[in-house]
Amino acid sequence: MITVGEISYTNIMPLYYYLNKEAWKKEGVRFISGVPSFINSLMKEGAVDVGGISSFSFGENSSDYCLFPDLSVSSFGAVGSIFLFSKVPASRLGGKTIALTSSSASSAALLKVILSKFYRQEANYSVVHPDLQAMLASHDACLLIGDDALAAKRVSSGLFVYDLGEQWKTFTGCPMTFAVMAVRRSAAEKSGRLLEKIKTQMQESRDRCVREQFRPLVRTLHPSLGGDEKSWHSYFSGLDYYFNGEHEKGLQLYYQYAYECGLLSKQPVITYFDGCMSVGR
Ligand SMILES: C=C(O[C@@H]1C=C(C(=O)O)C=C[C@H]1O)C(=O)O
Structure with a gap:
């Protein structure tokens, strides 16, 4: 079987x-x-x-x-459903708290790579249930993927929003x-x-x-x-x-x-x- x-x-x-x-x-x-x-x-x-x-x-x-x-x-650029939603610009996330969706593995590691290698920011990460409002109630930023990210994007005005596919392409030129x-x-x-x-x-x-x-x-x-x-x-x-x-x-x-x-x-x-x-x- x-x-x-x-x-x-x-x-x-x-x-x-x-x-x-x-x-x-x-x-x-x-x-x-x-x-x-x-x-x-x-x-x-x-x-x-x-x-x-x-x-x-x-x-x-x-x-x-x-x-x-x-x-x-x-x-090969913007993915459209993997977003970092942040209260501050990515370049100021050092020492801040970031909630990572418990649904992801690739994007959670990708975010750490992007912030550490390209923005030189070391943040404090925790893995939590995917829920934009709850995540941002207790953290400075959060990562959502898939259908959760698509839904969150529609209600994300006022936040800094980073598409991780786009970020990766900008910094490496790679898909x-x-x-x-x-x-x-x-x-x-x-x-x-x-x-x-x-x-x-x-x-x-x-x-x-x-x-x-x-x-x-x-x-x-x-x-x-x-x-x-x-x-x-x-x-x-x-x-x-x-x-x-x-x-x-x-x-x-x-x-x-x-x-x-x-x-x-x-x-x-x-x-x-x-x-x-x-x-x-
Ligand atoms: C394109 C996406 O890729 C997903 C992201 C994954 C991850 O971060 O581990 C795993 C599977 C993919 O389907 C998405 O969720 O939007």
Whole structure:
């Protein structure tokens, strides 16, 4: 049996939207959904075999995981749903308190890297439940991601708002990869063929969503999500769902900085599913 983890945010949907889940369920494939930190921990425990996880979590566990090639949630600039909301400018956050959403791994580490390396600010961080008002009632700034960040942005007037994808691009010139599609090596060795089919369907789902300019996806989603169709289109268009040499270069730089900041205990090694799969089931 294979368990697929699915991040419960709008941003990753193009990779899952056209998966034939009912057919997969008949083949014994299970789907589990949750915020990134939840899927990260299930994957680490071995309760999830494959799925979208935080790129930072991949970095922490790179010896046990490999990557589905050419799939990610990345941005080449503004990401549109990963924001630092602050009462003071970023250049004055040294010694201040910052609340980090408990849902994130990649963006929490990215914020620490950006503030430490590029703004030279050492702040005091705590990890809390994502809620803009509650976070700012007791902290000077807060980090929100995904759908929480999209909602918070609509009510953030009067605050300094920083898009972390944009910040990363400004300071490094690189794209940032927030989520990767990771596979446990043990699953790749045992169920290579089945995983190969899931990988192909995810790539096809992404290709179809991109080809359709996300229109059917937006139409299905937007009544439940609020906002207008136009802003959802521009949100999806600002995200990038591929992973090639340029993304890998950006991710390696992120890992290097995270290592230098003491957030990773060693430099991760990126390996790909095609190299570690077996031709078993
Ligand atoms: C683009 C986003 O990326 C997400 C950010 C993650 C993190 O910070 O760990 C994990 C998965 C991504 O889906 C977002 O949440 O807006």
